[in-house]
Amino acid sequence: MKKVTAIFDIGKTNKKFFLFDTDYQEVYREYSTFETIADEDGHPTEDLKSLQDWLKSVFDRILKSEKYNITAVNFSTYGASLVHVDENGEVVAPLYNYTKHISPELKASFFQKYGPEEKFCVETGSSLDGMLNSGMQLYWLKHSKPETFKKIKYSLHLPQYISYIFTEIPISEYTSIGCHTAMWDFKKKDYHDWIYAEGLHKILPPLVSTETGITMNYNGKRIKVGVGIHDSSASLLPYSRSIKKKFLLVSTGTWSIALNPFSEKLLTEEDVANDCINYMRINGKPVKSARLFLGEEYSEQVKQLTEHFKVDPELHKSVKFCYDTYFEIIKDFVPMFRWMGIKTKNMPEASKITYDSFEHAYHHLMIELVMLQVESIKIAVGNDVIEKLYIDGGFSDNDVYIKLVSHYLRNMELRTTDSSLGSALGAAIAISDTKLNSKFLKKNYCLKKHVPFILK
Structure with a gap:
């Protein structure tokens, strides 16, 4: 059996699965697409249930293959997207699309507290792009949908949520936190003060290196599971x-x-x-x-x-x-x-x-x-x-x-x-x-x- 690393590469349109051999040569690929669904406001969003079912079915099928021996699996996905889970690991809200609108009033209230805008952008290395800043998604959720926000135990960026599907271990990693999220203070090398002021650090899982691998027994096989990457x-x-x-x-x-x-x-x-x-x-x-x-x-x-x-x-x-x-x-x-x-x-x-x-x-x-x-x-x-x-x-x-x-x-x-x-x-x-x-x-x-x- 050929030793391979399995990779799920999740784009907004195409969902891809690859197997690479030890020389990083592609030996297998599989593509899929899913129709978007609507969130509670009617805005299009990722169908997380279909995505999760596809991830599991593809991986379980290839694991049973007599041709390949999967030794590791990792995940690459688009950014600016958070999945929110409760204490039982159940998803409590849609994956809100980064094209969704944030009201001018909410934005104004944010910068009254944490502005001025130019200084904030410099500190966080982010332009002001509404939901494209995933930190703003959390601020919006806390102040626009407080009942939903109360249910959240952890908010995971999409690469880490997909890893979580396989490991049930909630974590954060640098590339997702540092990608125009407006969460990170690049000078302090820590979350920005506003994250602590809003108490959002309590729902962000522990931060680990992107190279972290979690070795676990999955369906009877020892596999190193990555934490995902932007x-x-x-x-x-x-x-x-x-x-x-x-x-x-x-x-x-x-x-x-x-x-x-x-x-x-x-x-x-x-x-x-x-x-x-x-x-x-x-x-x-x-x-x-x-x-x-x-x-x-x-x-x-x-x-x-x-x-x-x-x-x-x-x-x-x-x-x-x-x-x-x-x-x-x-x-x-x-x-x-x-x-x-x-x-x-x-x-x-x-x-x-x-x-x-x-x-x-x-x-x-x-x-x-x-x-x-x-x-x-x-x-x-x-x-x-x-x-x-x-x-x-x-x-x-x-x-x-x-x-x-x-x-x-x-x-x-x-x-x-x-x-x-x-x-x-x-x-x-x-x-x-x-x-x-x-x-x-x-x-x-x-x-x-x-x-x-x-x-x-």
Whole structure:
């Protein structure tokens, strides 16, 4: 039987199960999706019962397999989500969706007690995003639904709740607590004073290292069960474990997040104004992160360009970088696009397409978006000296994007990686004692080096 580590990688849409062998090669995968249900206010939320049933049935089935010997299991999930259980371990409230609204009155009452806002954001490494700050979910629950709040014995972030399903041991860990929760004081390296003032520390379980494994007898087998990990921090782990020099990782998708795990300084008010937040490494150290709504903006703008030029909606995927087109555009460059989800000072009142071809307009769009991306990267780097840049996710195979980033950041060595397994692989590494070497990314992530184009 092949020794494997089992990983549940829980996204908002796709629920995935993987088995990795001792060399971190994927040997099995299984996907599932569930319809959302509604909470008591009619807002869509995760169907925890269906999720729990699926977790148990998949795991129990694979345990009986004569092909695989599961020695460990861990969990990677999206953040900003809490599950509340009573003294019997029963769930007492829905997993409230982080898109749910918090009233302006409740927010105002919070900052009357614990403001000013700018100082609070700096201390907690969080932007003010309502329910996206899971600490605010607890404050909202305590003051809006006191009867429910009274029933809570423990509030667990989603990765730790899934671990709890298997171990029945309530715990907290750093990456979930440190991910834009507004709970953690990065200077004190402890919960922020407001958590103690509200008595919320009483329902937050003991804090342990993300690498903690609980060895237990599960259905007659001895298995090490991990405590779970937040997916963004999990994605960073293979890089931080295998690269010795300082680096910056840009994880691209709907959001493009530039992650600097080497920033020793606390965020400033200027950082917060530039949409910087902190994530947390598995050892409790902050990760300075700059966010850009890149993927969402790209999708909306490409859709409009496609309609304007009446071309195939898939055409943008095949456009390659053209040197001559780039220099033609940059010669008399002025911003052409009005953004839908991003705010910039110099964007026009409305988008005005001045080109005859889709390819030219697309290049112009990418130049503008990459200029924003480069600014976001520079904000994440700050005063650190970082020469290595890694890009993964959806934009890592966009030729125009990569060529432009490489051009505008010529002082950095740019490499792209290709791994749809990022957070799952990170969760597997978190629970393993194996040391990674410098060849890990090349072997597991299809590492590619990019050289800036030559200036004529």
